[in-house]
Amino acid sequence: MMVAKTLSVALLGATGAVVEVEAHIADAIPGFQLIGLPDTALSDSKDRVRAAAANDGCPLPTKKIVVNLSPASLPKTGSTYDLAIAVAVLAAEGVVRPEVIDGVVHLGELSLDGRLRPMTGVLPAIVAARAAGCRRFVVPTGxxxxARLVDDVEIETVASLREALIRHGADLEAGETEPLVLPPPVEEVATPLDLADVVGNAEAVEALVTAAAGGHHLLMIGPPGAGKTMLAQRLPGILPDLDHEQALEVTSVLSLAGTPQHGLIRRPPLESPHHSASAAALVGGGSRVIRPGAAARATHGILFLDEAPEFAPAVLDSLRQPLESGTLTVSRATAVAHFPARFQLVLAANPCPCGSFGSRDLDCTCTSIMRRRYLGRLSGPLLDRVDLQLRVDRVTAAAIRTQADAPPRVTSADARQRVLDARAAAAVRLDSTPWRVNAHVPGAWFRSGSRRLSHEVTAPIDRALERGSLTMRGYDRVLRVAWTLADLDGVERPGLDHIGRAHLLRRAIA
Incomplete structure (x- = not known):
């Protein structure tokens, strides 16, 4: 009777837990028993492991084999435990010494010929195991x-089960094995999107810079053709590059979504789901394996919802919790998965079903009830979480004709430098806090201590709060925008002008 153990990782959302894979072999009626709450795909690994080991020249013993996945109360899904199970069983049989594999994390699915298939989620799995103290990993060559994007760990890549056993000191004959690899990523040639392409709408451009500088959510309402989508698509271009931890988080989410990366994602992502998307497509879900939705894939980037009133109200309201917490929680009967969701929300909407309300040159065919019902699909609690709300009008022919005589338009490079300068000023103020941008700071922090503004400065929003036209959440959000405007202007603290501009940006669609 022998027991050997090694390690693997159970992923649940973007978080993972180290799983101890224990193999026990006894001289009894031959059989293979897998325990520890495996799902169907994992239960099938008994047959995959036996066939792969036999075809790779290191067959499993014809004895009673029991493999335990500990902790037994933790649900295990998928086929990425195959390598750990096979190595643990063969170590219990004496093919390799058990102490060699103890503490090593094995990840990968076995094919029936013994080769290892590339897996999804290897990056978050390694990050989770590293946080638990693991330092040595064996992963598929593909x-x-x-896997090598993670620092401070030892990565060994193997093409087959035999190669993994030889790396652990097994006395087996080495051979050439063609590894299974992922297809090379398709290189997409991105068309440069520059703010200088935007004609007119100087107020909307300035609001976009404000949103980028403070990490604020944005709503744009205007008729079709006003440039709302054009503006939203240029927002990622004026955001700063992601730091290492943010890039690791973004790349991990993409790996979980089934698109492994060859390098860290350094630019903020842009996700723009169609208005027919379900709640599961937006926030994540799945009946067996919980996958990240568009909101999680947009973390540290932009989630752009074009034609926002066309989304189902329940789908839009599912964003209210992540907008406040920066985390998505997907609950299922057997498990609860957590994903990062610290994104900027950008909403674009027509002012009415026909889209012509408020236009100078078109007549609106919608009644007032139709207009209220249409925009009413954007719930008050959701809009209360959106810092900047503005009207975007169509560009007139006169604005196009005077384009040549007008001052040079704002470029993305210029706007990005302003954003960097404003964020640097905010970083000095927030240095001893856990927050990075003004939009993440609780309102109570701005209303206390040396940050508290005088009554003369906050008088406009104090009156709005007393009248009930501004909620307490809205009051705090106006304060955050005012601090961002002050950072953009290079002043130490907001004045009455900044409060007025911030309040106007919140009620410009009224």
């Missing part, structure tokens, strides 16, 4: 690029 996941090498992604």
């Amino acid at each position: 996941n090498e690029h992604e």
